[in-house]
Amino acid sequence: MHRKDFIRKFGYLAVALPASTYLFNSCAGLYYASFVEEDGALRIPKSEFLQEKGGKQIEREMVVVQNRSMGYPIGVFRTPDGGYKASLMRCTHRGCELSIAGSTYSCPCHGSEFDRSGKVLEGPAEENLRSFEITADSENIYVHVS
Structure with a gap:
């Protein structure tokens, strides 16, 4: 050679x-959850946050919902208090689709980072992510997108 x-x-x-x-x-x-769109909300079964690993059932920290009408995926994180936070995975700096690294959203285009609730951790982005109201019942969580 x-x-x-x-x-x-x-x-x-x-x-x-x-x-x-x-x-x-x-x-x-990264896990893409199944959901049903109804009455302006995405209904996600809470069972989508469960996975079997090593013969044990454990809870996922987050799931992603790929809702085509939004143009970008929505990340849904579990919070330490048992609640949920949902944010549109679109960087507020230049509109790039975000990736998820651990418990943060990360922009592959210019390096902006956001925490699991969508707040800016690192620029150049200056605005927080678009977040959505969430309600829940005993079996489902509802991400209100409209």
Whole structure:
């Protein structure tokens, strides 16, 4: 192998490997919940927050709802007090779709970060995410989108 070919092939690898690691880590654990749209709300069964892991049933910290009419997904996080917070996964800086890293929303375009309730943690975004009212009954949560 010639030096030029070696540099080209391993140069691509040096760039692609860290990028793919970031991509796979940001997608790990992301769960798209099923829902029904009714009367201006998205009805999500609370069972969507449960998963079986290692033979045990555990609760997911968050789920994503892919509602096409909104244009962007909605992230729904469980709060420590047993409630829920829902935010549109659209960056308020330039409109890029957000990813979820741990318990924060992260913008892949310019690096803005938001907490699980949609509040800006890191700019350049200056406005909080669009959030939605949530109500619940014994079996479902309702994300009021209208």
